[in-house]
C-alpha cells in the first residue's frame with residue numbers, strides 16, 4: 001500500500017528566523033509518530049504547514065503518492081488532515097456543540113438544525129467518554145475541559161486520515177490523558193496516522209511507535225521508540241548532554257521557623273473550603289491535585305484576583321486585606337498565571353515590554369520616564385540566562401514558540417524580585433532542557449531565602465522540588481506530605497479522595 | 505463611547521482574539537449562568553423600560569395616551585431599523601459609523617429615482633435599499649478583504665456618504681409630493697393605529713432575530729465575534745461571512761432610509777449624522793457587547809424603545825433638548841455598567 005504521508009525538504013522562514021530548514025518525515029497508516037524538539041525547534045510551524053495555516057517556502061507534501069498543495073484549513077480538512085492546535089482555539093461565547101461542529105453544522109439550506117447538532121455532539125462526547133453537556137458555554141469551562149472540546153472537535157471529522165496533536169495533554173490531568181490515549185490507540189487501530197507532539201518523555205513511551213527529532217528547524221533523525229532511551233532522545237534534541245537530568249535528588253531542608261505567608265480557613269463562594277497552610281522562608285511548597293481541585297483558585301484568592309468569602313491571609317506576621325494583584329505585588333507576592341496567553345502576556349508587545357511589565361517602578365526615572373536602555377539590558381540578561389529563543393528583545397512575543405512565551409512570563413516575575421512567588425504550572429509546554437533551567441532557578445530562589453509556591457500537575461517535578469507537598473481535591477486540602485514519605489501513588493490517593501467518597 | 509472604541513479597534517485589528525475574553529474562561533465554573541446571562545440582561549433592560557413608562561405615567565397624564573404611544577413607536581422606527589442591522593456588525597466585534605449618513609444617501613437615491621426621474625414606486629424603494637446594500641458591501645470589503653479596522657473604514661464611509669448625499673441632491677431637500685402613496689410606506693396603517701413604519705420595524709426585527717438564532721449566518725456572526733482566529737482555523741472563510749454581515753446591515757440601512765424619507769415625505773440631505781450613535785447606543789443598552797460574541801435582536805429593540813421613551817418622556821416633561829442628550833448619554837453609561845456587573849456576578853467575581 002502507498003505511504004500515508006511523506007514530507008520532503010520543507011523550509012519556512014519568518015522575519016529573522018529560519019523556522020524550518022529542509023525537514024523530512026514520513027508517517028504510515030496506523031502509527032503514532034512522536035515529534036519532539038526544544039522550544040522553538042519548529043514543531044508547531046511544521047504542523048501548521050501541514051494543516052494549511054502557513055505555506056512553505058520550499059518542499060513537498062505527498063499524501064498517498066499524490067503531491068498535494070494544502071492551501072488552507074478547509075483544504076486540509078478535505079485532504080483528511082485534522083489538527084489540535086497547541087494554543088486553544090475555541091469560541092468562548094458558543095456552546096460545546098457549536099464549537100465542535102463550527103462550519104459543519106447540520107442544516108437544511110440556511111436553517112440550522114440545533115437539535116440534530118446537539119444530538120450528534122452528545123453521541124460524539126459519549127463515544128469519547130467525555131462528560132460535558134453539548135449546550136454548555138465553552139467560556140465557562142475549565143482549561144482542561146476546553147482542551148477536551150478541542151480534542152473532540154479534531155476527532156469529529158469522519159474522514160480524518162492524519163491527525164495532528166500539538167501538545168494535547170499540556171492542560172489536562174492524568175486521568176484525562178489516559179482517556180485520550182485510549183482514543184488514540186483506537187484511532188490508530190482504525191488506520192489513522194497520528195503525529196503526536198509533547199515534551200513529556202513518559203508519554204512518548206506509552207503512546208508512540210516512532211519518534212522524529214527536530215533541532216533548530218532541522219531534521220535530526222527518526223528512531224523506533226523501542227530502540228531508544230530517553231537520554232538518547234534528549235541528546236538528539238539539544239545536541240549536547242544534559243547532565244543529571246533525572247537523578248538530581250533534592251536536598252531536604254526543613255523550612256525555617258519564620259513563616260512568610262500564612263493562610264487560614266480560606267474559602268470562596270464557588271469552590272474553596274477552609275484552605276489553610278503555612279509557607280516558610282526558603283521553602284518550596286508544592287501544590288498537587290487534579291485539574292479543577294482548586295489550586296489556581298487558591299492562588300488567585302490569595303493575591304486578591306478573586307474575592308474570598310472567608311479566611312485570613314497573613315504576610316510576615318501581619319494580617320492583610322489584599323484587595324487585588326497590585327496590592328499583592330506591593331506586599332511582595334507575585335503570581336505567574338497558568339494560562340499565559342490570556343493572563344500572562346501582552347501578546348502584541350515585545351519581549352522587553354513584557355519582562356519590564358511587573359517591575360516598571362525599578363525601570364523608571366523619578367519623573368516617570370521609562371528607562372528603556374536599562375529595561376532592554378534586563379531583558380537581554382534573562383534572554384541569556386533562561387535561554388529564551390528570540391531574535392532580539394524587540395521581538396513581538398506573539399511570534400515566539402509556546403515554551404519561549406512561558407519563559408518570558410517567568411522572566412517578568414523574576415525581574416520583579418518578590419519575596420513570595422506563586423508559580424502556576426511553570427513548566428507547562430516547556431522542553432526538557434529548559435525545564436532543568438527553570439528547576440534550577442526555582443531552587444536558587446528558595447536558596448536565596450525567597451518562599452515559593454509551585455502548583456504543578458506533573459507529579460515528578462513536584463516530588464523532586466518541593467520541601468512539602470500540599471494535596472488538594474475538590475476545593476479542600478486533603479493532606480500535606482513531606483517528599484521523602486510521598487510518592488505518586490500516595491499523592492494520587494489524596495488527590496482523588498473526595499471524588500471517590502462522593503461516587504461511593 | 506466613540507473614542508474608547510478606537511483603541512479597541514486598533515487593538516483588534518490584528519489577528520488576535522478579541523480582548524475581554526479573559527473574563528470568560530478563568531477557572532472552574534459551572535455552565536449555570538451561560539444561558540441565563542443573555543436573558544438576564546434582557547430582563548434588566550425590559551424592567552428599565554417598564555419602570556420608565558411607570559415613572560413618566562405618574563409624572564404626566566399626557567404620557568400614556570394612545571396617540572403619544574403611537575408617536576413613541578413611530579419615532580423608534582428609524583433608529584430601531586438601523587440598530588437591528590448594526591447589531592450583527594457589533595456582535596462580530598465590529599462597528600459601523602456610516603449608518604446615519606449612508607441612510608441619508610439611500611433617502612436621496614430614492615428621491616432621485618421617484619421624484620426626479622419619475623420611476624415607479626417599487627423601483628425607487630428597491631433602489632434605496634440597493635444603495636444601502638452597496639454601502640454595506642463596500643464597508644465589508646474594506647474590513648474583511650483589505651483588513652482595515654472597522655472604526656476607520658466606516659468613519660471614512662460616513663464622510664463619503666455624507667458628501668455624496670449632498671452632491672447628488674444639490675444640497676436641497678427632495679420632496680415626494682408628486683409621488684402618490686410614497687408616504688404611506690411609513691405613515692399608512694395596515695393595522696389600525698399602528699403606523700406602517702412600526703410594522704416594518706417589527707417585521708424586520710423578527711426576520712433578523714430568526715437569522716441570528718436559526719441560520720448559519722447568525723452562527724458565524726457569533727463565532728467571528730467570539731474568536732475570529734479560532735473561527736478561521738476551523739476552516740471557515742471568515743472574510744466572506746464578514747462581507748455578508750456588513751452587507752446585511754447595509755440592507756437595513758437602506759430600509760431605514762426609505763422609511764425616513766416616507767415619514768418626512770422628503771429626502772433631507774443634511775440629516776443623518778448622529779443617527780449612528782443613537783442606533784449603537786440602543787444596541788448597547790440592549791445588552792450587546794462591544795467586544796463581540798454576545799447580543800440579541802430582542803435586546804436591541806428594547807434598547808431602542810428605552811431611548812425613545814426616555815426622549816419622549818423628557819420632552820413631555822418639558823425638559824430642554826440639551827439635557828435630554830445628557831440623560832441619554834448617562835443611560836448608555838449605566839447600561840454598560842450594569843452589563844459589567846452582571847458579567848462579574850456570573851463569574852463568581854473574577855478579575856478586577
Ligand SMILES: Nc1ncnc2c1ncn2[C@@H]1O[C@H](COP(=O)(O)OP(=O)(O)OP(=O)(O)O)[C@@H](O)[C@H]1O
Nearest residue numbers: 014019039040041042043044045399400401402403
Ligand atoms: N508567525 C511567526 N512569526 C515569526 N516567527 C515565528 C512565527 N511562528 C513561529 N516563529 C518562530 O519560529 C520558530 C519555531 O517556532 P515553533 O512554534 O514552530 O516552535 P515549537 O517547536 O512548536 O516550540 P514549542 O515546543 O515551544 O511549542 C521559533 O523561533 C518562533 O519564534
Ligand SMILES: [Mg+2]
Nearest residue numbers: 043044086402
Ligand atoms: Mg509548538
